[in-house]
Amino acid sequence: MESEFLSWLRARLPEHPRLSLGPGDDAAVLNMQPGAGCVLTSDLLSEGTDFESPPGDWGKVGRKALAMNLSDLAAMAAQPLAALVSVLLPRIGGLAIAQQIYDGMCPLVAEFDIPIAGGDTNSWEGPAVVSVTAVGQTTEHGLWLRSGARPLDRVLVTGSLGGSILGHHFDFVPRVREALLLNARYRIHAATDISDGLSLDLANILAASQVGATLDTGRIPISPAARRVARTVGGTPLEHALGDGEDFELILIVPPDEAPRLLSDQPLPVPLTQIGHIIPQPGLWERQADGSRTPLQPRGYRH
Ligand SMILES: [Mg+2]
Known part of the structure; x- marks a missing residue:
């Protein structure tokens, strides 16, 4: 053959x-x-x-x-x-x-x-x-690594998350153009793509950078597919956005003085959303309405 x-x-x-x-x-x-x-x-x-x-x-x-x-x-x-x-x-x-x-x-x-x-x-x-x-x-603008996150940095994601099993895991468009554009125009401290699930892939950045993160889970962009999967398979749409793999969106760790410019420019064809920030203490946390924080167990596809 x-x-x-x-x-x-x-x-x-x-x-x-x-x-x-x-x-x-x-x-x-x-x-x-x-x-x-x-x-x-x-x-x-x-x-x-x-x-x-x-x-x-x-x-x-x-x-x-x-x-x-x-x-x-x-x-x-x-x-x-x-x-x-x-x-x-x-x-x-x-x-x-x-x-x-x-x-x-x-x-x-x-x-x-x-x-x-x-x-x-x-x-x-x-x-x-x-x-x-x-x-x-590499381009003249350098590489994004997982190890560059620093306390006070903001956590941003592209697009919306969860429910890729309904078809997005086959038809996603890799964020190549978006990444090259962002790297040329903005300062990004660290990045990864969401292959195993938002919370697990973010945890990889936190471990590599020896920091933690607090997420405002109410701000996580949930895809319509995550809502459909929650209705048919169970779990909440947020759980699917946090733990479903193969969204192939980007997690971007952005310095605090750069994030507002990036968020107001919205330079990509897909939305950029701030979902949390980096803290010195290791671990992943969820910010509650009263300002306290509770541990968030990273979930997703483990190889
Ligand atoms: Mg990857």
Whole structure:
């Protein structure tokens, strides 16, 4: 299957000026900005674990595998350059599945101008596995890390949260453009993307920065999907916004003198909302109406 798929794939891969050597040799060659840092990230999706078996639409699986990687580059404010795609497929019907996976990626390849520089394909008796590695580069504005949050910083999020299981986990648009714009115009101390759930991903920032946070839970933007999931599955819409994974929105930690400007500018096509602030004491807390605070247990998808 491999040679058949690779010749099919090569015929569909346009030449890209960023690749001085495209797929077809032992390795591809990527042109990078002199002095830029190379930013690398990888995600693996496997049938039966990360998506249903069979998924119904292999194109959606392919799109998601690439989009997740772009979201991780966005979380660092890195500019995407290229991707490597590897698929491990069932022996029966594998070629058609590989083609659907790749076709599902094509719109994102075009939208974010991120050529597929190569990859690998193989078949076995097990379920399908899709692995994407994205390559990006740092810009002159630097990188966002998880470790940069400081006391008094504000906690902001893009978009609205929760209920991604109803479809958003497949059709989300990674916040690449938004991240690059914010990094060019505003001071951001730390960031991450919401893959495992708002409270869990924020807890990762808090741990890396050795600080805590207090959330005004009443200000968390709750998606219509979170309300629908709460009605059908149970739990409150807020619990879904705090703990559902795969929103792929950004958590941004913004200095206190920068947050008001960012919030009044609203420079993105999606809303930016302030939901809390960073405190010196470790842990995640919820601010009550009377000003006291109670511990908030981080919830979400644990790997
Ligand atoms: Mg991430």
